[in-house]
Amino acid sequence: MSTPPDRIETLVTRDAWVKPIGITLQVHVVGTALVGSMAAVRKSKELVAIQDLMRGLGVGDDKIRIDSLTFAAGERWFSGSSVEIDLEIRDVPAQSVPEALGGLASLKGVSLRGMRREYGALSAERDELLRAAVAESMRQARLIADAAGLRLRSVHSLSQQWGEPNDDNDHAYPMARGARAKLSVSADDMKGYQLVENHEGKLSLTVRMELRVGEFGEAAGGTESGGG
Structure with a gap:
């Protein structure tokens, strides 16, 4: 049996x-700044322009974080140096992303390295x-x-x-065709991303x-x- x-x-x-609570932008900046303190770096014209743009979209300065800073000093240390800055801009409202990308694209020395949705604890x-x-x-x-x-x-x-909602790919938004091959070109060229109106992700x-x-x-x- x-x-x-x-x-x-x-x-x-x-x-x-699920709907995101905001979008995070990863931005690379190439410019010049007085090197001597982080406060001086934050006064570089490129960062000031980004801060002004984001304030207009309701994103405060506290949401703009410097992840890394690389500089090459000139002959006189405080006379102005070449600076490369990696920024993370958090909590950009989803409906404001097209305007944010358009504004960043108009700034010289600014390129987009990545975008991802932020969902909170859910x-x-x-x-x-x-x-x-x-x-x-x-x-x-x-x-x-x-x-x-x-x-x-x-x-x-x-x-x-x-x-998780962002598990589908590294940046949560696919790069536009051909952009991956151009990732190492001049920072003056804005990197393209495929952007859709619906920012939802699947949990x-x-x-x-x-x-x-x-x-x-x-x-x-x-x-x-x-x-x-």
Whole structure:
């Protein structure tokens, strides 16, 4: 006589489209600045122009962070030096991205290195996906148990695997055709990105569940298969 399985396994995937709380721009700047303090660097005409542009879009100076700074000093240290600056501009409103890119493209010595969506914790969305995935896992397990004449006893194991909205590619926005090959050219050339009006990304969850099952038929004790 065959021995019934002691566990039922289910694999359920659920996903949802989520809206970003803002867009982060990664910008490279080539210009000149008085080298002596970070405050002096921040007064370079290129950074001042970027700050003015972003203020007009509602992005404060505190959202513009200098990630790296490289300079080559002239003969006189404080007379002005060549400077390369990598900036991260956070929390740009999604609806303002085209205007931000257009403004940056008009600035000499400024190039775009990357863009990505920022979503925050997504706590409510994650909770909703988890509830839905677990409920569907239990529904499938009950269906299998009823069809096989088994009784569900308890959950043996449950694992989760999340797919984040920005996992689709490095920058969350693909570079326009030919732009990747031109990434090392002059910083005066704005790098192109494919930009769409809908900035949403997909949050996904896969739940793998194993449930213990009992003997065939109706036996005393244990957990009912829960048809309702």
